[in-house]
Amino acid sequence: TNLGNIIDGFGYAKGLRDRLAVKVAELKAAHGITPCLVVVIVGDDPASQIYVKNKGESTRAIGMESRTITLPDTTTEDDLLKLIAELNADSAVNGILVQLPLPKHMSSLKVIDAIDPLKDVDGFHVENAGKLAVGLDGIVPCTPLGSLMLLKDAVKTHGDGSLSGMNAVIVGRSNIVGKPMAQLLLNQDCTVTIAHSKTRNLKELCLTADILVAAVGRPKFIAGDWVKDGAYVIDVGINRIEVDGKSKVVGDVDFEAAKLRAKAITPVPRGVGPMTIACLLNNTLHAACLQHGLPAPE
Numbered sequence: 465t466n467l468g469n470i471i472d473g474f475g476y477a478k479g480l481r482d483r484l485a486v487k488v489a490e491l492k493a494a495h496g497i498t499p500c501l502v503v504v505i506v507g508d509d510p511a512s513q514i515y516v517k518n519k520g521e522s523t524r525a526i527g528m529e530s531r532t533i534t535l536p537d538t539t540t541e542d543d544l545l546k547l548i549a550e551l552n553a554d555s556a557v558n559g560i561l562v563q564l565p566l567p568k569h570m571s572s573l574k575v576i577d578a579i580d581p582l583k584d585v586d587g588f589h590v591e592n593a594g595k596l597a598v599g600l601d602g603i604v605p606c607t608p609l610g611s612l613m614l615l616k617d618a619v620k621t622h623g624d625g626s627l628s629g630m631n632a633v634i635v636g637r638s639n640i641v642g643k644p645m646a647q648l649l650l651n652q653d654c655t656v657t658i659a660h661s662k663t664r665n666l667k668e669l670c671l672t673a674d675i676l677v678a679a680v681g682r683p684k685f686i687a688g689d690w691v692k693d694g695a696y697v698i699d700v701g702i703n704r705i706e707v708d709g710k711s712k713v714v715g716d717v718d719f720e721a722a723k724l725r726a727k728a729i730t731p732v733p734r735g736v737g738p739m740t741i742a743c744l745l746n747n748t749l750h751a752a753c754l755q756h757g758l759p760a761p762e
């Protein structure tokens with residue numbers, strides 16, 4: 465009875481990228497503008513290098529311009545801040561993303577806050593975080609934005625109409641996932657609880673969730689019997705584990721068990737992950753429109 469309750473993040477992200485490609489072509493034809501995203505990477509962390517390469521390829525694939533600036537991990541914070549100031553001042557650059565984590569000798573808060581909030585396509589600048597908190601239009605972090613898109617679509621597909629009035633429990637309170645996710649769901653009129661490592665009776669709390677978002681960073685941390693029957697489950701986790709000597713990626717939720725109870729659930733991989741890059745492209749297009757005084761495309 466629970467077949468068909470798997471949320472196809474991969475397919476949804478592909479559809480979103482296709483729609484964005486059309487809008488990019490329209491922007492080019494009508495205004496001669498090609499949005500440009502600059503990704504800055506400091507150091508040679510292999511995982512970060514893969515993410516940056518994927519971001520570049522996806523950006524070009526929908527007709528936008530992509531630039532990658534690679535700096536050695538001996539770069540000083542001052543030099544990075546100078547580079548950001550140049551990119552802020554360059555009107556051909558619409559989006560600036562500094563790949564995290566940064567080397568230990570840099571303050572990521574300071575670096576992110578140096579980015580022009582209008583070009584902060586990750587949505588991590590305090591000005592964008594503040595706008596989200598008070599309900600003003602700003603740039604919304606990609607992973608929570610993508611998670612919300614999937615949730616809204618799932619609720620429609622499964623006949624619940626809107627998210628309004630639902631109990632949402634978010635496990636994880638990071639600035640890049642948990643907190644902005646909470647703000648987004650609050651703006652959708654959910655009743656939101658944010659759980660973290662000091663939360664008591666987490667299982668019982670999770671069992672009250674109509675919407676359960678897992679952003680913990682621990683493989684299969686949320687057991688199947690923590691999931692309320694008929695809940696919507698969004699698994700943000702990306703955890704690499706060894707199974708029979710082979711490396712495998714799993715989420716923060718025990719998917720096979722949770723799937724039996726959930727009304728709809730995102731898998732890992734092919735769930736939230738692909739939405740993150742698609743939303744980065746979405747944010748870059750919006751930023752370019754706003755910088756040219758054009759309305760952000762719907």
Ligand code: NDP
Pocket residue numbers: 607635636637638639640641642659660661662663666679680681682700701702703736737740
């Ligand atoms: P963080 O490590 O920054 O935050 C993890 C959160 O989980 C913290 O708030 C922490 O609580 C909480 N937590 C840890 N242990 C427990 C516990 N035992 N019980 C309850 N809460 C706990 O991670 P991120 O938010 O950056 O990422 C979360 C996951 O999402 C990771 O697996 C990451 O790889 C993945 N991710 C996926 C993305 C995607 O594109 N799909 C993008 C970004 C992240 P406390 O604050 O008290 O320490």
